Amino acid sequence: MISYQNLIGGQWVAAQDGRTFTTTNPADTRETVATYALGGAADYAAATRAASEALPKWSAQTAVARGRILSKAAQILESRKAELATLLTREEGKTLTEATGEVGRAVDIFRFYGGLSYTVGGQTIPHDLPGNLLLTRREPVGVVALITPWNFPIAIPAWKLVPALLCGNTVVLKPASQAPSMALELAKALQEAGLPAGVLNVVAGEGRAFGSEIASNAAVQALSFTGSHGVGTGLYKALSHRMIRVQLEMGSKNPTIVLADADLDLAARLVAIAGFGLTGQACTATSRVIVERPVLAAFTEKLVAAAKAWKVGPGLTPGVQMGPAVNADELEGNFAAIRKAQADGAELVWGGARLTEGDLAHGLFMQPTVLGGVTPTMEIAQEEVFGPVVGVIAVDSFDEAIQVANGVKYGLSASLVTRDFKKAMVYAERIECGVVKVNQISTGLALQAPFGGVKNSSTDSFREQGTAALDFYSRTKTIYLDYSA
Numbered sequence: 434m435i436s437y438q439n440l441i442g443g444q445w446v447a448a449q450d451g452r453t454f455t456t457t458n459p460a461d462t463r464e465t466v467a468t469y470a471l472g473g474a475a476d477y478a479a480a481t482r483a484a485s486e487a488l489p490k491w492s493a494q495t496a497v498a499r500g501r502i503l504s505k506a507a508q509i510l511e512s513r514k515a516e517l518a519t520l521l522t523r524e525e526g527k528t529l530t531e532a533t534g535e536v537g538r539a540v541d542i543f544r545f546y547g548g549l550s551y552t553v554g555g556q557t558i559p560h561d562l563p564g565n566l567l568l569t570r571r572e573p574v575g576v577v578a579l580i581t582p583w584n585f586p587i588a589i590p591a592w593k594l595v596p597a598l599l600c601g602n603t604v605v606l607k608p609a610s611q612a613p614s615m616a617l618e619l620a621k622a623l624q625e626a627g628l629p630a631g632v633l634n635v636v637a638g639e640g641r642a643f644g645s646e647i648a649s650n651a652a653v654q655a656l657s658f659t660g661s662h663g664v665g666t667g668l669y670k671a672l673s674h675r676m677i678r679v680q681l682e683m684g685s686k687n688p689t690i691v692l693a694d695a696d697l698d699l700a701a702r703l704v705a706i707a708g709f710g711l712t713g714q715a716c717t718a719t720s721r722v723i724v725e726r727p728v729l730a731a732f733t734e735k736l737v738a739a740a741k742a743w744k745v746g747p748g749l750t751p752g753v754q755m756g757p758a759v760n761a762d763e764l765e766g767n768f769a770a771i772r773k774a775q776a777d778g779a780e781l782v783w784g785g786a787r788l789t790e791g792d793l794a795h796g797l798f799m800q801p802t803v804l805g806g807v808t809p810t811m812e813i814a815q816e817e818v819f820g821p822v823v824g825v826i827a828v829d830s831f832d833e834a835i836q837v838a839n840g841v842k843y844g845l846s847a848s849l850v851t852r853d854f855k856k857a858m859v860y861a862e863r864i865e866c867g868v869v870k871v872n873q874i875s876t877g878l879a880l881q882a883p884f885g886g887v888k889n890s891s892t893d894s895f896r897e898q899g900t901a902a903l904d905f906y907s908r909t910k911t912i913y914l915d916y917s918a
């Protein structure tokens with residue numbers, strides 16, 4: 434069993450009140466994966482103090498100097514890729530292939546912003562008078578608080594942390610209690626790469642305590658949060674009186690639309706990967722398939738065939754395509770949603786059962802699940818289910834498909850499967866979401882492109898990832914210089 438402490442002011446420390454907590458392997462709940470210091474109010478206060486003290490020196494460094502540390506950390510993480518991916522799988526449950534991809538993504542994020550460090554600067558803007566110079570300067574926001582979920586335990590901390598550091602901010606990061614090891618491993622790599630003490634502080638522990646610290650400590654100038662809508666909106670309200678910069682990226686109810694002209698084998702494959710891959714525990718997972726009626730039966734048959742063949746098991750077992758639910762609550766939540774859908778009139782076409790054969794009995798496994806006869810107003814078509822549960826909704830036209838797709842309070846990712854280029858473009862214009870895919874899975878993002886949602890999926894204030902992330906983590910100062918006299 435691994436033992437972690439929190440990183441505060443460059444020191445690895447126990448919680449001030451000595452409390453600890455553990456994580457277990459969702460593929461075999463008899464196995465404890467790691468033990469952690471359980472951070473509370475005093476620890477978050479100490480971390481914020483350390484970040485404030487480190488800010489003047491770090492923000493005075495050039496972006497290029499900061500970028501060198503990020504690039505070095507990329508190399509360190511790359512050299513530990515296999516070990517980190519195995520740990521990620523043991524703690525969060527996704528397959529080793531998925532975990533290896535995620536660790537690789539984190540490495541690439543460090544590499545991307547390390548390279549970008551040579552370009553982080555302001556603009557020169559033509560002035561309306563001669564002998565005048567008008568320019569902007571990017572400056573750090575200050576101490577930045579980051580709160581991350583368990584489902585991408587290394588990629589999401591990386592895509593917040595790395596641009597924040599590049600822009601010259603100092604950081605207090607609180608990873609999800611379900612899977613904190615990866616955030617602490619990122620901190621280790623950065624420390625080894627030469628990150629000065631206090632620039633990054635990582636405190637695993639109580640979310641509520643960190644929320645209170647951010648709400649009451651004037652030193653914290655920004656919060657970037659990814660997680661559930663309930664927690665996100667609670668934080669937003671608690672911070673409103675401070676008027677600091679807040680970015681919330683939250684849940685969704687992502688559709689894949691299958692039009693009558695679609696390649697149905699492709700459509701079924703895309704929905705299976707986006708719905709069952711990552712055990713459906715992705716904010717961009719497909720959970721609604723909106724299908725034109727003429728191909729409803731043929732598509733559903735192909736999707737069910739894919740679900741039946743989907744290999745479920747421990748993520749470390751070669752060939753497994755889907756690991757367990759992350760914890761018992763999530764697993765039970767999935768079954769409750771399926772039961773509610775059936776009570777509302779949906780048909781359980783395939784799946785819906787817990788898998789307990791042999792070694793699976795010790796883990797939190799379930800069948801990939803397909804529900805048919807779903808109507809747009811049913812709860813299963815409206816509320817996020819963070820699991821491998823796909824509801825199929827029949828529609829009579831392309832227009833109706835778009836209307837149904839938009840008829841939810843969320844708007845993160847949406848996919849369309851068609852051969853009709855015109856419809857693809859009309860959909861891209863009319864769909865209400867932040868990520869639009871055509872003939873692709875609704876999951877999967879390019880790290881160099883902006884990412885974020887609309888409606889209840891996001892504060893829609895700033896985008897994450899790519900160069901767009903720099904706008905959240907920096908302020909623009911405008912400078913007027915007159916040399917005409």
Ligand code: NAP
Nearest residue numbers: 581582583608609610640641644660661664682683684716
């Ligand atoms: P969550 O329960 O909202 O937790 C997210 C983070 O907030 C965790 O670190 C959690 O800490 C912390 N937290 C909980 N209560 C808090 C409070 N009162 N104040 C401050 N922090 C608090 O979400 P989750 O279950 O980890 O993640 C699943 C959700 O994230 C889904 O809804 C999914 O759609 C969403 N998600 C969205 C995106 C996106 O980019 N839009 C990406 C991934 C996931 P503890 O773990 O200690 O409770």
